[in-house]
Amino acid sequence: RSGGRSADSRSETFGPWRFIEGDSDVGISITDAEPGSMNTFHVASIERQRGATLFVEIDEQTEIHVTDPVELQGGLLPWMTVRDESGQPFNGFGTIVNGQVRGLTAIDFVSNVNAANSTDNVFLDAAATLAASTSINALASNGNMILDLGGQSLRVASGGINLANGAVIENGALTAGQDGSGGELIVHGRGRIGANITDNGGAPVDVTIAAGASTAEVVLVGTNTYTGMTFINDGNLYAQTADAVPDGADMRITGGEFRIGFVATESKHLGTVRIAGGGAFSQQFTGRRGQ
16 A cells, blocks of 8 residues: 655556455555646556455546556456546446556446346346346446346356445356356455356356455355355355355465354365465354354
8 A cells, every 4th residue: 555745746666566366455545645636656567366356446646557468358357346536336346448447437337137248247236137048247236236047047257246235146047257168256245145156167167255344244045066266355255055165165265254154964075275364264053143
């Protein structure tokens, strides 16, 4: 996090930003900047490994520019959320526009999930029901969304889902990735996913949780069969049913917490579990949520 005083516009240069694992927070602001001044931070490149997430906060008198091209997924970076002057009611997905880090704005979204296609980013602020199986690029909400998949399948091509503050996805199948390839379902914010998270055809899908705060929680309720890695970077992943996390699932808990809260009638087998960076694993076989 960078801050300082500036009477005039200024520019600073950084080397590569590499995000290896867990959730990172980059905040840049200039205190007491003169009105009309602009402070520019130049980053050589942004590199990210699978499972890592990033939150960026910049004020209206600060810009972050990236020299090397960054590969976008349908026009956005599903693993990055940005709070800037764009006026979004939530921390929106990040993107790179003419080399500048920005947050998506309202014009980057459509509001009808049933009319959307695999290149559309969908924003929902109320209840909706999916009429037929479909693909979209990304899904976001202000927290009021209750998306009933109606027993259909929803593929999120970029993998990016922002539940904001309490959105719900239920009653169907949910997956990520481009057509015929593996993917990574990246869940930001807090909320509940009762849909069944599956692989994308025969290709593995990872699930990455970045709830946005240590007290925030993503609740999984469905019968999930994805075969990729589960990354818990921030907040809590709460498995409310025995099938919420697939048998044999490998997990990386780096800064968040994995909570189990169902009645244990038989053994639950996980694969390799790595806990680091303040991560935690809570065994709560009580049939109700515990602390």
